Amino acid sequence: MASNPKRTFVLILCSVLLVAGVARGGNFYQDVDITFGDGRAKILDGGNLLTLSMDKASGSGFHSKDQYLFGRFDMKIKLVPGNSAGTVTAFYLTSPPQGAHHDEVDFEFLGNASGQPYTVQTNVFSQGQGNREQQFRMWFDPTMDFHTYSIVWNPTHILFYVDGTPIREHRNQAARTGVPFPTRQPMRMYASLWDAEAWATEDGRIKTDWSRAPFVASYKGFVASGCTSPDVAACARSNGAWMHQQLDTTAQARLRWVQKNHMIYNYCADTWNRFPHGPPPECAAAK
Numbered sequence: 001m002a003s004n005p006k007r008t009f010v011l012i013l014c015s016v017l018l019v020a021g022v023a024r025g026g027n028f029y030q031d032v033d034i035t036f037g038d039g040r041a042k043i044l045d046g047g048n049l050l051t052l053s054m055d056k057a058s059g060s061g062f063h064s065k066d067q068y069l070f071g072r073f074d075m076k077i078k079l080v081p082g083n084s085a086g087t088v089t090a091f092y093l094t095s096p097p098q099g100a101h102h103d104e105v106d107f108e109f110l111g112n113a114s115g116q117p118y119t120v121q122t123n124v125f126s127q128g129q130g131n132r133e134q135q136f137r138m139w140f141d142p143t144m145d146f147h148t149y150s151i152v153w154n155p156t157h158i159l160f161y162v163d164g165t166p167i168r169e170h171r172n173q174a175a176r177t178g179v180p181f182p183t184r185q186p187m188r189m190y191a192s193l194w195d196a197e198a199w200a201t202e203d204g205r206i207k208t209d210w211s212r213a214p215f216v217a218s219y220k221g222f223v224a225s226g227c228t229s230p231d232v233a234a235c236a237r238s239n240g241a242w243m244h245q246q247l248d249t250t251a252q253a254r255l256r257w258v259q260k261n262h263m264i265y266n267y268c269a270d271t272w273n274r275f276p277h278g279p280p281p282e283c284a285a286a287k
């Protein structure tokens with residue numbers, strides 16, 4: 001094999017790229033480890049598909065083998081169909097282990113009763129500090145087919161996308177506001193299906209209907225392109241379009257469209273009485 005010069009060249013090129021960063025794509029056997037659920041998480045179709053299931057005894061989950069400092073993470077997800085009230089399907093980044101100063105970037109899909117729309121909740125934690133939720137109603141039925149959910153994380157921005165449409169921009173305003181932004185701890189991609197009937201659907205008024213268990217969510221098309229070594233600058237040079245990604249004017253207009261028409265909660269305009277002393281400082285700075 002190695003006697004083929006073209007292949008040798010490709011192998012060398014790949015090893016050079018691996019030193020700085022890594023692009024993962026497409027095979028769950030190679031890319032992830034199952035973290036909990038005792039057989040309820042299943043890798044199928046030669047590694048192309050992963051299903052998470054949940055019954056009364058347990059949910060299930062998995063995480064990426066690699067850790068990343070900055071990157072772009074795409075996942076195609078088909079959510080629990082029918083009456084999914086009480087369930088939460090998640091796709092997120094978090095710095096392991098989840099200690100008091102952990103960083104986290106979340107997509108959480110809050111299930112609902114049959115025929116009622118799902119809520120997508122996004123959140124950002126930095127140095128253990130969360131309470132940065134924005135929630136959206138999906139503008140399509142996310143249980144009918146796979147849709148792509150993406151997180152871009154670089155030193156200045158965290159961006160959330162649904163099928164390529166930006167739904168949220170969270171900027172690094174640490175210099176102006178002192179509010180920390182995740183820039184130092186590597187994170188892993190995590191996904192899970194779990195029971196949150198105490199709060200997920202209409203503040204816990206609608207409980208999980210366990211007679212419908214097991215609940216199943218499906219994942220495919222995981223692509224991660226990020227820095228896996230501490231040399232972030234080298235990684236950014238080798239493959240990091242996401243490293244400088246921000247929203248251009250077209251993307252800003254689409255973001256405003258989503259926020260105007262589909263956003264149902266924004267911590268900066270809190271209506272749940274969570275911030276007696278006013279919303280966090282970056283809210284004012286963002287205006």
Ligand SMILES: *[C@@H]1O[C@H](CO)[C@@H](O)[C@H](O)[C@H]1NC(C)=O
Pocket residue numbers: 110111112113116117118119200201202
């Ligand atoms: C479920 O749907 C109802 C009716 O549209 C809505 O009021 C409620 O907020 C939804 N709950 C979640 C968790 O999306």
